[in-house]
Structures are given as C-alpha cells and as structure tokens.
Amino acid sequence: MTRLFLAPRSNETSRAHFLATLESGYPIKDVEQFLTEGERNLFSEKKSLYIWGNQKAKKGSWNKMNIGDFVAFYAKGELVYVGKCILKKHSAELARQLWGNDPKKKDQNATWEYTFFLSLKPQPRLFYLLRHI
16 A cells, blocks of 8 residues: 655755755765666666655654655645655665754754655645545
8 A cells, every 4th residue: 555654844954955856866876886777777767866764753653654655745834846755775874875864853864864756746736635525
C-alpha cells in the first residue's frame, strides 16, 4: 500500500534546507561520493537530485517509508510540493555534506541522517483542491 508522509517546511532551518536541496535540486556531482555504484546508476541521467532528511527523533517515520511512497511538503497551511520516494539512505556523512550539523542540538554530531531522495513536483494548489472535494 502506498503511503503519504507530511514534511513541514515552515521554520527557518527547514526552509533553508528546502531551498538548498529541494527547490532547485542538489548537484549530483557533489554527493556522488556518498552513493554506491547501484545508486549512482539509478540517477545516471540526472544532473541534480531532490533530497530530504530526518533526524533520529523521526527515524520511526523514515523506517515506515517505502520506495514509491509520497511525501508532501507544507508551509503556512499550504501543500507546496509532493514527491515520490525513489531511494532511502542512512548516511550522516551525506547529511553533513547537505545541511551540516544541527546547531540547536546538544549532540554536536546531530544531523538529518535518515535521508530520502525524491522525484518532486510543485503543487501550489493541491491543498486548495483537497479542501474542496
């Protein structure tokens, strides 16, 4: 069964991460070193990747996510993007390359290491449409 996961994009940190790795995509050449050969082959025709990550507190949600599940990003009460999960990867090193460590955490190594790669589409009117069904 395909699932839908919701991802907030409303605080300053998540907004900055969204702009860095989802809005325009992240250059594949900058993350290739963190991917296996099979993962690189999955993205062989792409120049940029759409990547998001969870911290340990959200590991349970990440564990439930499967390839083919959908992730909807929302901000200020609106769904702004919807993506389909095409790869999951647990990698603190990749997360640090993308977003660094979380300065708000006591653990100085805390990062968004439960990453997932998406095919992503803007959905500026999706929430409006859902409210009127």
